[in-house]
Amino acid sequence: MPTFYEGKPIETMEQTITAKDYASAYYWVQSSFSLMHKREVRAGICLTLAVVIGSMIPGYLIKFTTFWGPVCAILVLLGLAFLFFFVQPNDIKNWAAELYRSNALLALPQKLDIYRDSVVLQNKWEQFTLYWTDFSGCVETKEAFVIHGGRERNLLIVKKDGLSKEQVSKLSAHFSDAFASHYQKIGR
């Protein structure tokens, strides 16, 4: 498929995305949207509020005879912290796994040709060119480069599995240049 850039691909690779890969990539992308999307931040805010309320109990007891009000608030905040830290990430991953299972095309072995300006993806039934400018951003995790917000496909996952250290650092430098401020390294 033609691209405006006439040079050779930076990297050519073949891979198959599993439900686990997809769920993990989806989760990291969700976490990368803002600070408030990170589980540590949400849980941290709840725990901090719980500590602040706890520290106010002595003052509270001067005006009121019981401390059940602040204790209830602390329990609710601890519950929310647990929810944000342990439950919600699993829910997001389960939803991502459902998205993956619903789309038979995602599970097909695919060939990626990564160019300076674009990527050409081919599988048994599809072939498409996606320019980096078509995407919203790139997240580099321990397992993969996840390029998100694409036109034909929301997530483009480039697995690190099978790539040498040099290849990974070359791709890392390339995506960092291509996406500039929309490039993030997380989960490391």
Next chain:
Amino acid sequence: MNSISISFLITKPDYADFKTAAAKACIKKSEIRILRVSGCALVLAALLLRAFFSNGFYQNVVYTIMAVVGVIVGALYDMLVHYFVRLRAFPYYEANKEKFTAQNTEFDEEEIHFKTDRYSSVIPYELFYKAYEDGRVFILYTGIDEMKFIPKRAMSEDECSQVRNLLQTKLKEKYQQEGAR
């Protein structure tokens, strides 16, 4: 069977129609029924409370708000959702015009061909997650969150019914039709 080929360029109204249809497709019938019943219950409760327990101005305001919410939930929910979906679709289209390129879709006996300047695929019917048809568009889902659509304005009545028959035959229970002309 002769293949049915449809070529079109997505316009702003097409995109808004597609988003509206997609919003309709993701609401289950049971959910709509629950909304209707809840809306009716709210209106009924507001009327009963107003008739038997009305003690002052503020209570009447609360009952009136209940009735208005009941009407919105029970009768105007679809309309409001569609209105807001369209409202969001127009600026999105304007901001991303370059993404909406000309495309060709060809329906064959065994598969559907999609072609744009950057994308080409031949997808067998069994790989589709579902298909949805309303009065203005056909939506073909390759996954829950991945879809392609064809505006009906780009096809003749005859082509439209051929595509409908084909999707009904090939996708069976995965094909949904609502509000089709």
